[in-house]
Amino acid sequence: xxxxxxxxxxxxxxxxxxxxxxxxxxxxxxxxxxxxxxxxxxxxxxxxxxxxxxxxxxxxxxxxxxxxxxxxxxxxxxxxxxxxxxxxxxxxxxxxxxxxxxxxxxxxxxxxxxxxxxxxxxxxxxxxx
Amino acid sequence: xxxxxxxxxxxxxxxxxxxxxxxxxxxxxxxxxxxxxxxxxxxxxxxxxxxxxxxxxxxxxxxxxxxxxxxxxxxxxxxxxxxxxxxxxxxxxxxxxxxxxxxxxxxxxxxxxxxxxxxxxxxxxxxxx
Amino acid sequence: xxxxxxxxxxxxxxxxxxxxxxxxxxxxxxxxxxxxxxxxxxxxxxxxxxxxxxxxxxxxxxxxxxxxxxxxxxxxxxxxxxxxxxxxxxxxxxxxxxxxxxxxxxxxxxxxxxxxxxxxxxxxxxxxx
Numbered sequence: 001x002x003x004x005x006x007x008x009x010x011x012x013x014x015x016x017x018x019x020x021x022x023x024x025x026x027x028x029x030x031x032x033x034x035x036x037x038x039x040x041x042x043x044x045x046x047x048x049x050x051x052x053x054x055x056x057x058x059x060x061x062x063x064x065x066x067x068x069x070x071x072x073x074x075x076x077x078x079x080x081x082x083x084x085x086x087x088x089x090x091x092x093x094x095x096x097x098x099x100x101x102x103x104x105x106x107x108x109x110x111x112x113x114x115x116x117x118x119x120x121x122x123x124x125x126x127x128x129x
Numbered sequence: 130x131x132x133x134x135x136x137x138x139x140x141x142x143x144x145x146x147x148x149x150x151x152x153x154x155x156x157x158x159x160x161x162x163x164x165x166x167x168x169x170x171x172x173x174x175x176x177x178x179x180x181x182x183x184x185x186x187x188x189x190x191x192x193x194x195x196x197x198x199x200x201x202x203x204x205x206x207x208x209x210x211x212x213x214x215x216x217x218x219x220x221x222x223x224x225x226x227x228x229x230x231x232x233x234x235x236x237x238x239x240x241x242x243x244x245x246x247x248x249x250x251x252x253x254x255x256x257x258x
Numbered sequence: 259x260x261x262x263x264x265x266x267x268x269x270x271x272x273x274x275x276x277x278x279x280x281x282x283x284x285x286x287x288x289x290x291x292x293x294x295x296x297x298x299x300x301x302x303x304x305x306x307x308x309x310x311x312x313x314x315x316x317x318x319x320x321x322x323x324x325x326x327x328x329x330x331x332x333x334x335x336x337x338x339x340x341x342x343x344x345x346x347x348x349x350x351x352x353x354x355x356x357x358x359x360x361x362x363x364x365x366x367x368x369x370x371x372x373x374x375x376x377x378x379x380x381x382x383x384x385x386x387x
């Protein structure tokens with residue numbers, strides 16, 4: 001095989017999948033959720049979204065990348081109406097993490113569940129390096 | 130950062146994300162729905178699917194691309210049984226938009242909601258230029 | 259158009275989409291489910307996951323690729339609690355198909371339905387060649 005992969009593993013599922021895989025100049029990130037390093041998950045959707053972006057930034061850092069490298073986001077959320085009702089603080093937290101208006105495409109869908117019942121949002125990103 | 134992005138922004142969410150982001154020769158499109166330029170959404174699943182493809186074609190055009198450049202589709206729909214019951218006209222409208230049998234992979238899942246209650250389908254595409 | 263695509267078509271939907279599309283060195287696979295060549299679908303989630311991976315491997319083979327080429331997985335499942343309750347045999351079957359610990363990112367979401375009522379899991383993969 002000619003293709004070379006670089007991977008970063010972390011967290012409770014590190015034996016099952018990587019948080020990020022780089023092939024060539026494309027970096028695929030595992031879906032990131034609003035859980036901090038201690039395993040805590042806030043009940044607040046704004047804090048969950050903010051923490052998910054912080055986690056994305058941490059994974060990017062392992063590849064020498066920043067939020068500027070993100071090109072595509074898919075948001076899987078459990079309650080779109082809650083997202084819409086909190087759109088302003090959520091998108092403000094996101095803009096703060098990106099350091100401005102992000103140059104990304106985005107897709108938003110409501111799913112019937114995430115990997116833990118308390119999770120309200122999971123964000124899957126693709127970055128180019 | 131070495132990576133260069135080209136983006137196209139349009140519509141009510143243009144301050145939050147782009148409808149398309151090109152990095153290298155890969156073009157990521159935001160999920161497209163069956164809303165026309167006036168903001169109208171048909172109740173008819175066939176018309177929604179047709180309009181979503183027209184919107185995809187418009188985004189592609191901004192990058193000098195056509196439907197031939199699409200390589201991957203993910204369909205997020207709210208009622209798979211309605212898709213199946215209308216598969217023939219939906220896929221005919223799609224074939225008309227592609228101008229023939231498309232050379233794309235496809236994934237179809239039923240989600241519990243899209244960004245507006247009246248939406249029945251959202252199509253996320255990746256294109257290569 | 260400069261871009262060249264290579265596609266592989268198979269199965270009942272081959273007139274509508276390809277099971278795999280390669281553009282440059284990126285290979286997009288259609289979501290694979292736990293249906294075998296005869297059309298049979300097991301009621302057992304472990305067997306469905308195992309069959310989905312066997313189907314992924316078959317598609318890869320058509321492009322001269324192996325499981326080592328997979329970089330990203332999205333799991334769309336109908337019951338996350340059933341996945342969690344069967345995580346050990348499911349991930350063992352997956353490891354057997356990969357031939358070890360896979361170097362992939364993964365996203366897992368629960369959707370409200372898949373293309374046939376008896377399906378419990380659909381896996382969408384991206385590979386680099």
